[in-house]
Amino acid sequence: MSILTNVAVFLCSLVAMELVAWGAHKYIMHGWAWGWHRSHHAPRRGWFEKNDLFAVVFAGLAIALIYLGSRGWHPLEWVGAGMTAYGLLYFVAHDGLVHHRWPLRYVPRHGYLKRLYQAHRMHHAVDGKEGCVSFGFLWAPSGERLKTELRRIHGGPIRRPRAGASGEGD
Incomplete structure (x- = not known):
């Protein structure tokens, strides 16, 4: 396979993963x-939470795809590489x-990172699994759009996420 095809499969896989x-x-x-x-929507106790098992499942799938691709099932290795990225x-x-699960304590004040940060914080503004917004991880709707959606779903003002929920304490 050509390098251009491999790069295209890698990038498409990376985007498709969102x-x-x-x-x-x-x-x-x-x-x-x-x-x-x-466990991800509750205060974390220790380094790990049960939710981390999803990362193990996705990593296992990516490893399996890379292995199959390297054994002749091209371009699966590039799909697995996109998943890994x-x-x-x-x-x-x-x-x-x-979630500040490693020593970075940066809270973005503008741009894409602020939008991503706020969107995920709004996802955690709801107790339980129902009525949440913003399910993406690397793409996020605007804060105003999410606030409007939360008000529509819940019929009133939204609350700030609990301090300490999943390592959030800002």
Whole structure:
């Protein structure tokens, strides 16, 4: 396969993972797999939470795709590589920037990172699995749009996320 094809498959996989993650977050994590994801919406105790098992599942799938691709099932290795790159971006943006699960204590004040940060904070402004907004991890609607959606869903003002919920304490 040509390098251009490989790069295209990698980039398409990376972008497609945001759609996959959005659907998995909305319909699986906030659906039948709430038992794992609930830990992410509660104050974390220790380094890990049950929700981290989703990362293990996605990493296992990416490893399997890379392995199959390297055994002749091209271009699966580049799909797996795109998934892996998405996982790295997720770790930096979601776990690091938003939830401060590693020593970065930066709260963005403008631009894309502020929008991403606010959108995920608004996702956590709701107790429980119902009535949440913003299920993406690397793409986020505007804060005003999300506030309007929260008011429509809940019929009133929204609250700030609990201090300490999933490592959030700002």
